[in-house]
Amino acid sequence: MTLTGDARERPIVASERSGVLYPERLTRYRAGWIDPDPAVSAVVDHYWHVSWTLADGEQLDQPIIDLPAVTVSIEDGEVPAPLVVTGVHGRAWRRTIGGHGRVFAIRLRPAGLSVLSELTPARVADATVPLTAQLDPRLHALMQRIASFTDPAGRAQAADEAIKQAVAERGPSSVGLLANEVLAELRERVHRRTGTTLTERFARSERTIQRACLDTLGHGPKWLSRRIRLQEVALALATRPTEELAGIAADLGYTDQSHLTHDFRTATGITPEAYRRAALRECPGCAIPG
Structure with missing residues (x-):
């Protein structure tokens, strides 16, 4: 039986290993995990989502020591780009958060990048780059398909279906x-x-x-x-x-x-x-x- 998005979702809490330095801020970010469908678990470690609304002029410099993984995200509001790829960073990396925004992200397992993308880990190492059709047509098309849904649960279910199809076309090595x-x-x-x-x-x-x-x-x-x-x-x-x-x-x-x-x-x-x-x-x- 496939669980609904609500049944698979839980909040990201300050007492767990999320990679977020200053984890008490998580209560301000409204952040959550969503488990992937087991059928895509060789490709996806977790889906996560976060949204925020800060006071006018307020900015938070958020340092992160994340799990070694490539992450692909859909972003709305005051964000760097609508679609983003974040590679493995050698050191803690930072993101400045201001205004309002929301992110739905797919944290890939090591096998995942080559299933969904033509990118290599070296191409996005120590970087957070806009995902465009020119950068990677295959991954861009998949993420656009997921972005057509608006809420995290809907995006997680859409991601499950899109990634199942990608796995059928090109399975993990x-x-x-x-x-x-x-x-x-x-x-x-x-x-x-x-x-x-x-x-x-x-x-x-x-x-x-x-x-x-x-x-x-x-x-x-x-x-x-x-x-x-x-x-x-x-x-x-x-x-x-x-x-x-x-x-x-x-x-x-x-x-x-x-x-x-x-x-x-x-x-x-x-x-x-x-x-x-x-x-x-x-x-x-x-x-x-x-």
Whole structure:
């Protein structure tokens, strides 16, 4: 039985790993996840949507450490373009939000881009670019079809149908499916300190796994693991404000607190302590160590 859009939808909450720094803002953005139809789950990780209305002249500089994934979005209001492709970013990236707007987005799994598009991960790496017919006719036509619906649930159902058709025409490659499994495993083991290696887990050579990740996401598994762990660091800093950094570092498998600080500062441009102070300003009811 296929679930309706309403049954598949849930809000994005501040206590989960969304990639949004300053997650308390999510209550202002009216943000939600929608699960894809299982028939397209090899291509789509999640649909998500967000809408906002800010006061005149107000702007929010929103930094994001997102999951390593290519995202395609339909955007309305005060936005960069009607259709947008966001590639995998090496560091936290920023979006300035102002006025009013709304976004419906398709977060692809590693196998997804080559099914729906002629683009490569390298073509959109570290970039957010308008999706035009000139950039990619195949993906542009698919997204226009979805954009003809107006509400998130309708767009999710339209996306399911359009992507099912795309999969029938060009199914996921074996390389893409392996990359799907690797990324899912890295997400699941972020709090695990011991276990089998990826080569043992998937009975594939290190070179094969490395190539699958590079071909679909533009980065190898070690980089992907660090990125996922940084999402957890940001979430821990924002939602566990009284916990010592050393404890968070140990929980997430860093060798020490300085290693965590270095990785976080490299990705975001600020130290964990500075981020905590800024997060406190977003959530005055929270408390941090003195």
